[in-house]
Amino acid sequence: MKAVVRTNFDDSVSAYDAYERQTGRFTALARLLAAEMAARADGPFAAVLDAGAGTGVSTRVFADRTQRTVALDISREMLRELESAPRVAADFDHLPFVDDTFDGVAFTASLFLVPDPAVAAREAARVLRPEGVVGAVAPLGWVDADGEDVFATLERESRSPVGADEVEAALDDAFTVTAGTWRFATTAADVRRFHAIPAMAARLYPNLAAEERVAKAEELLADLEGTVEQRWRWIVGVAE
Numbered sequence: 001m002k003a004v005v006r007t008n009f010d011d012s013v014s015a016y017d018a019y020e021r022q023t024g025r026f027t028a029l030a031r032l033l034a035a036e037m038a039a040r041a042d043g044p045f046a047a048v049l050d051a052g053a054g055t056g057v058s059t060r061v062f063a064d065r066t067q068r069t070v071a072l073d074i075s076r077e078m079l080r081e082l083e084s085a086p087r088v089a090a091d092f093d094h095l096p097f098v099d100d101t102f103d104g105v106a107f108t109a110s111l112f113l114v115p116d117p118a119v120a121a122r123e124a125a126r127v128l129r130p131e132g133v134v135g136a137v138a139p140l141g142w143v144d145a146d147g148e149d150v151f152a153t154l155e156r157e158s159r160s161p162v163g164a165d166e167v168e169a170a171l172d173d174a175f176t177v178t179a180g181t182w183r184f185a186t187t188a189a190d191v192r193r194f195h196a197i198p199a200m201a202a203r204l205y206p207n208l209a210a211e212e213r214v215a216k217a218e219e220l221l222a223d224l225e226g227t228v229e230q231r232w233r234w235i236v237g238v239a240e
């Protein structure tokens with residue numbers, strides 16, 4: 001499954017950048033997460049691991065607020081886009097760092113992409129100093145103006161490898177956590193842009209090849225109109 005996720009993101013660089021330029025969504029998520037993490041850090045918030053850094057959207061946000069932010073991602077193609085920070089191509093289930101290296105570990109829209117988030121949660125706890133902070137955001141989906149799940153209305157399931165509840169439970173086992181929901185008012189056009197990213201279209205059509213899955217997602221969403229709310233769960237935990 002990880003090889004599939006890596007290939008999906010390797011194929012997604014230009015569409016990901018286009019979506020981010022248009023919406024700024026991942027920048028917004030990283031800013032909100034950084035604020036929640038910094039507010040709970042007891043002691044310095046100077047060295048941060050951006051776990052699942054992608055093209056560096058979240059890395060730039062954390063780098064602006066810390067002395068040193070290290071970007072780590074399993075997709076070399078995504079990571080290649082980032083030139084301004086130290087980069088490591090690795091799996092966040094096996095972090096190539098000694099114990100107590102970081103004040104914070106941030107999973108901005110990444111921890112739901114592994115088969116078992118508890119593995120990465122334990123790794124995050126290992127590389128964090130005592131009382132360091134972990135943060136994660138995980139998708140809760142899209143809701144239309146009538147409060148209905150957009151994809152249920154379209155009779156299609158939009159599925160992450162693991163759900164937000166599972167991400168929260170994994171972090172809750174390793175940290176003392178606080179969690180909440182962020183809601184973004186957005187448009188049907190942005191839902192289409194999001195699913196023009198091959199890795200996101202895989203939420204709808206995981207078994208199709210990249211181009212075909214994006215085309216099917218475009219077809220599915222063609223008639224969607226109006227305002228749509230996008231929801232994300234945030235979870236912040238403090239290490240023992």
Ligand SMILES: C[S@@+](CC[C@H](N)C(=O)[O-])C[C@H]1O[C@@H](n2cnc3c(N)ncnc32)[C@H](O)[C@@H]1O
Binds near residue numbers: 005072
């Ligand atoms: C939705 S992107 C988010 C990127 C970035 N944090 C941002 O805010 O734009 C998720 C990233 O997590 C990475 N990822 C998924 N599984 C991973 C793993 N096991 N180890 C490291 N990175 C992983 C993907 O390659 C992808 O770049």
